[in-house]
Amino acid sequence: MTLSHSQSAQTLPFEPLMQRNAAITEARWVRATLTAIAILFLAGFLLLPLLSVFVTALSKGIGAYFASFGSAETQAAIKLTLLAAGIAVPANLVFGLSAAWAITKFEFRGKQFLMTLIDLPFSVSPVVAGLIYILVFGAQGWAGPWFSAHDIKVVFAVPGIVLATIFVTFPFIARELIPLMQELGTDDEQAALSLGASGWQTFWHVTLPNIKWGLLYGVLLCNARAMGEFGAVSVVSGHIRGLTNTMPLHIEILYNDYQFVPAFAVASLLALLALITLAAKSLLEWRFADQLAATRRH
Amino acid sequence: MSTATVAINAAARAPKRAIPGFGTTLGFSIFYLSLIVLIPLAGVFFRASGLGLDGLWHVLSSPRVLHALSLSFVAAFIAAAINAVFGGIVAWVFVRYEFPGKRLLDAVIDLPFALPTAVAGIALTALYSPNGWIGELLTPLGIKVAYTRLGIVVALTFIGLPFIVRTVEPVLREVEKDLEEAAATLGAARWHTVSRVILPAVMPALVTGFALAFARGVGEYGSVIFIAGNFPNLTEIAPLLITIKLDEFDYQGATAIAAAMLMISFGLLLVINLLQAWARKRGGTQ
């Protein structure tokens, strides 16, 4: 039996975390009221909208639901969304790893400033994010003439959509990794290096296994956001049906054409993606609570 | 070659840092950041400065632009305030109480992060339109939500909720039981303990969450444009006005509004950072 200063073992192992004595909790009616308010608020603001997506999508029957995906335009929109996310997520993954490594493994001047810059896209309106690319690559932009001279279309074409998607999802993976890797410190890496491992081996065999769940979580969030981005993509896409419409843009077009079932059917795919993302996230959090604890802030 | 020579050579070339990859990772990060974010963003200010102060003022002082900007900020402020109250309650209930379905609801809180804004937009519109599930109940009471400013607030409340909850939750969880017990032994009634001990401790987090939700709300586009109805001078938000100006090839106008929004957003970002630094210093775990 050991004695330690820091814990009063009388209370620790036997008292569930939530058991709080009368001195520091509220009257039962207060607890019940607050809980009711919280549940009603969440149900009204989050569950009902989610439910309405699926109910509306299926309102004309399952046949009409699946028929919604038959049109060539819808399929083109799905493909473009997958393409944009397929480029944006890996690009931001490489950046996220690289930035997190530089920021958490080394000390240098201006680190705090760099982290603020990485967060910038969070505080920029998606519409402005789209606008900046038009100002750079558009016909009247600085780089526009050069690109059109070389016959490369950026704005109102797929590259613009990819760029806008990258911008909007830029901080996600880095923001997940930085706090996590900060918490882990550099001891493991230094141990591996002192044992003769190369930089790559250290990253691959020591760092990556430690951060894989946080990394996966970041990738999931980044992906959900990439597939669902609307404002930024809307500005740079030009809305050319079958060519530069992503799924969210296609939803808008269908909705404005009063094609509610197809609009909500496509929306239900994205809602499903959101649900899968949330489920995976919750699963990760329940199983790897400690590892992810550092990364709960967005 | 003797071992001594090897050792000396190795020492002579010893890298400054024990862990490799500093130059590569930092270099790449800054390059990518500049390419994707900084240079294009600088473009807005470059363009805006081309307008001159008079040009900027000319665009921003038009009633339609002023209305759109003030609508975006006021609606975002109200939504963030609603979230500060209800999101605060949600965070409290999730940290302090047990109830059935808690884990499921906890997962759902992040829905606005994961659900595409356009999906949220059409879903909220369907719910709150006069023949929607909620609109049906509100219409007889004379409350119109869809296609009004109230609708914009509803959409921004949806978008901002997780910012408050997820910022406050961890801080609330860290408020030590000891503090509350100490307050109780000193004779503080429960309400005093909550208002004077717990609330001040979570206040920096609450303010940070408020600022994050507010900043997000100001720039929000996708979830708002469906439910807003987009009537000029009534329910037209600033981001929408930017797209309208772009559609009209009024790049100057679009840039001017964007620059104004960016400045205000950066100002907010600065405030958030200062707040956090202040909270760190005062709550200090130095």
Next chain:
Amino acid sequence: MNITIRDVHKHYGSFHALRGIDLDIASGELLALLGPSGSGKTTLLRAIAGLEPLAQGRILFGETDATALSVQQRKVGFVFQQYALFKHMTVADNIAFGLNVRPRKLRPNNAAIKQRVDELLDLVQLSGLDQRYPAQLSGGQKQRVALARALAIEPRVLLLDEPFGALDAKVRKDLRRWLRKLHRETGYTTIFVTHDQEEALELADRVVVMNRGQIEQVGTTDEVYDFPKTPFVFDFLGTPNILPGSIRDGGIYLEGGSQAIDRSERPDGLVHLYARPGDFRVVEADVPGLDAQVVELQRTGQRVRMSLRIAGGELLEIELPHPDSDNKRWTAADSIRVRPINFSVFARSAAPRDAGPEPLADENIPGSGTSHTVAEHRVRGRN
């Protein structure tokens, strides 16, 4: 204010944390609750404060039954182990908190509160730090702010949970002395929890030794140290050697010894003999004792600690003056005969060895025994 505790029980689920505590605390007393982790000492302290609801039992403050009073109504000054200072408040606001939250009618006016805060700051020797935040204070300073905050409400009783637990050794010693002085000056009934026997014995008027939710012994430092009632108390307050032996026809025999080392009134049976390292003497071959061989010895200034191997292979730890009065110097492999001169005898079944904790400090070797005769009145066990 005197405090009366009667038959107090506390459960955490199936764990019985307090099993029928009876205790009387005199007004103005400085009392230590001493015991290992899990002994229930902190639970008892929290029960007195009203922070733990009780399954059974009563707690009286003076003539008032406090059992049904809420924490707020009990007016106890509780100092938490980690101080629990309000981080967002200045030192002055922390100290004034208990006065500021009083209902308007009972609240002193601002000038009076300020004066009280100044007095308390003066008392805890922190004048001039009133506008600091807790984060800007050292551990010892935080401790004193916590104390001042608890004293501000003029508590009926002062309760301290491991008051020195989070401090380093030097600060701990200073603060201990200071707390003793403070207690003398203010005269508050004070109860503190500790697992450090040295702290308890040095500071307290009386020590309550607790184990497994029960009180093993209550007494002054001399009483619990010199006359431990149970094997647990003996074990917890030192590093005793435990020697198997037996009682036959009124004599105490050590295992392997043919001569009785002392007389006893106890009934015949197997016993354990508890003796601290300093309570052994080297004796001549014809005196009753234990033959042993020196295995290892370590000189510490005027004394020497020796590990001896006795018949049967067991190790015995003893400590002697060095060199002794005959100017004898011991070396390894010497054969010697030793005899315990101060010891307690407990019936064997009553002394489960694993009930004891690992001792914390081994500095508490009593001064070289004053008596070379075995005190028969000390030989009492628990049957």
